[in-house]
Structures are given as structure tokens and as C-alpha cells.
Amino acid sequence: MFTVAFLVGVAVVGFLAVEVGPLYAADRFRDLREPTDGERKRLASLRETAGLDIERIAIETDGGATGDEETADGAATNGDGAGIGRVDIAVRGPPGRRVLFLTESVLDGLDEDVAIGLLAAEAGRVETYYGEFRAVSIAAVLGVLAAIVTVAVPFQAGFASLVAVALVAFWVGRRVQYAADDRAADAVGAGRVADAFERVAAVRGVEPARGDWSTWFEVQPPLGDRIAALRERAGSDD
Secondary structure, three states, rough: OHHHHHHHHHHHHHHHHOHHHHHHHHHHOOEEOOOOOHHHHHHHHHHHHHHOOOOOEEOOOOOOOOOOOOOOOOOOOOEEEEEOOOOEEEOOOOOOOOOOEEHHHHHHOOOOOHHHHHHHHHHHHHHHHHHHHHHHHHHHHHHHHHHOOOOOEEEEEEEHHHHHHHHHHHHHHHHHHHHHHHHHHHHHOOOHHHHHHHHHHHHOOOOOOOOHHHHOOOOOOOOHHHHHHHHHHHHHHO
């Protein structure tokens, strides 16, 4: 009975760490402020166009980065473009407690179309529950690992289960991300989302990479592949 409780506890802690941890860390360790009335009105218009319905908005000063984080565009968040500070848009937190975090440069330095494209990408991830899927996947992997360590299951069976869970998570995770991009394309147009990804990658000094053998075991598909899929859809929609 204790072993079962321990395994469940490990899975629950893993889920909460992925689902709630980034929200807690951002709230506690980043320099955040509430949007001004003017910023709130502008964001309301942008979010309505992008289809992003969120409970709370927090604006981060451009100097408040603590490291790279995964966002909807899949590029690193610590870079600068000419005349534009750090660009970051990310929705964090569980359903009912979601927060839209964005840097000041999103409002001050980006074109409206780029901001809409990035917000639509985040809306797609919210609508497809991409964050919840990642949390469940990691919780499942940790649960299997704990079962192996505690000898709750034979090593061979546990290792086979671990590999199976990981492979399914990698495959499904990519499908969920592409579905999120499709939702964004449905809302604002595939070309606009692709343009937004490319623009922000340029601002950050990142070249959108295409997939190769080294990316086979990443849940999120490479940004270059996602842009190519969006471009293909934009061409077919014309």
C-alpha cells in the first residue's frame, strides 16, 4: 500500500511541478507589473483578434529574464534585435488560473500582426491543452521510473513500459503542437502565424531549425518544421 501511495505521489508531484511550477517561479522570481489601462485595452483588442481568453495578464520588464523558456514559437527567449528588447509571450498555469506573461517589447517594439500571430499560437496551445499533456507525460514517465527504482515492477517490464510511454509522448506531443498551430492558423491565418515566428526568431538571432535525427526525441517539433507546415497550409488556402 505504501509503495502505491509513493508512486502516485511521485506522479502527482511531477504533474504539479510542470503544470504549476513555471507559474509559481514567474510570479516569485521575475520582475512583473500589471498592465496600464492603455496596455490593457490594446491587449484586449489583440487577444480578441487572436482568440486568446485568459484570466490574468502580467507584463515583465525586458531585463527580468532568468533563462531560456519554452514558448509557443519554440525559440529561446533571451536575445535582442535591432531596437527591440527581449521578446517573450507565454501562457502559464492550469485551467482557471492561467496567466499571460509578456515582455514590454511585445507592446513597444513588435508590429501588431506579429503580436497577434504569437498570441494566436498561445491560444492554440491553450485550446489543445498542450501544457497539460506535457505535465501528464512527464508525470507518467516519473511514475514508471519510480516503479522501477522501488522494484514495484520487474526491471525489464518497467524499462519496456518506460520506452513505450516516452515514444508515445514524443509522437502525440508533436501532433498536439501541430494541432495547436492549426488552431492559430484557423483564427488569424497560417501566413500571419508563420511570419510572426520568423520575425521573432530574427529578433532573437535564432535560425528556425529543421528536424533531423537529433530532434527525434523532442516533444515539441523544430520551429523550422512548424513554419514549413504553416507555409504549406497558407499556400493551399490561397
